[in-house]
Amino acid sequence: MSNLPFFHVVRKSNLKNDKSPLLLMIHGYGSNEQDLFSFSRAIPENFTIVSLRGDIEIQYNGYAWYNISIDFNGNKNYDIEKAKKSRDNILKSLEICKDLYDIDSDNITLMGFSQGSMLVNAVALTYPEKINNIISLSGAFDPSIINLSNSKYLKKLSFYISHGLNDEILPFDLSKKSLKILDDNNLNYIFEEYPIGHGVSPDNFKSMLNWLIEKTN
Numbered sequence: 001m002s003n004l005p006f007f008h009v010v011r012k013s014n015l016k017n018d019k020s021p022l023l024l025m026i027h028g029y030g031s032n033e034q035d036l037f038s039f040s041r042a043i044p045e046n047f048t049i050v051s052l053r054g055d056i057e058i059q060y061n062g063y064a065w066y067n068i069s070i071d072f073n074g075n076k077n078y079d080i081e082k083a084k085k086s087r088d089n090i091l092k093s094l095e096i097c098k099d100l101y102d103i104d105s106d107n108i109t110l111m112g113f114s115q116g117s118m119l120v121n122a123v124a125l126t127y128p129e130k131i132n133n134i135i136s137l138s139g140a141f142d143p144s145i146i147n148l149s150n151s152k153y154l155k156k157l158s159f160y161i162s163h164g165l166n167d168e169i170l171p172f173d174l175s176k177k178s179l180k181i182l183d184d185n186n187l188n189y190i191f192e193e194y195p196i197g198h199g200v201s202p203d204n205f206k207s208m209l210n211w212l213i214e215k216t217n
Helices: 034-042 082-100 116-124 150-158 172-177 180-184 202-216
Strands: 008-011 020-026 048-052 056-059 062-064 068-070 076-078 103-111 135-139 158-164 188-194
Touching: 008 034, 020 034, 020 082, 020 116, 020 172, 034 048, 034 202, 048 082, 082 103, 082 116, 103 116, 103 180, 103 202, 135 202, 158 172, 158 202, 188 202
Parallel strands: 020 048, 020 103, 103 135, 135 158, 158 188
Antiparallel strands: 008 048, 056 062, 068 076
């Protein structure tokens, strides 16, 4: 069925004679394809939802898109080249999904959490002509894995970005400071903060879902 670079799960659209919007989900470090896919129960049935699994197994049923290590000083390091490869393979997955599932190329949304958020941000800013909307949860923008496009399509991107004020995994201030790349390029985004840690609260989810429906109708 699939030539996708990653294992994935799918919920097909209920549309019979029209191309459907696509929501492509990218989980966080140590999670798997079922995590964000649990949101699918609340997402309108006209969407085709594809949730990918990272190709690095780091623990039982836990996966990543690239390795992260911590040195003796507590500094985080990661495999930038593998991150870029995952970025490009996510784009490849998107292109294959468009053919496999009869997708509307003008109605494509990426959703990522944490490490997955950093990757969907990188996919969008590197290949903006392929994307419309980005849902970036508890992540950040990392210039090391972004080849910022000079395409006119950058201006059509819309980002929904949220972060927990009490996030101890990926600090709130780091996330907010990373928005500079969007501000410097006058890109369209909303940023919401919630009194939570590294996760998605019910209010956060409701706001994100309303944004998604508004942007894709």
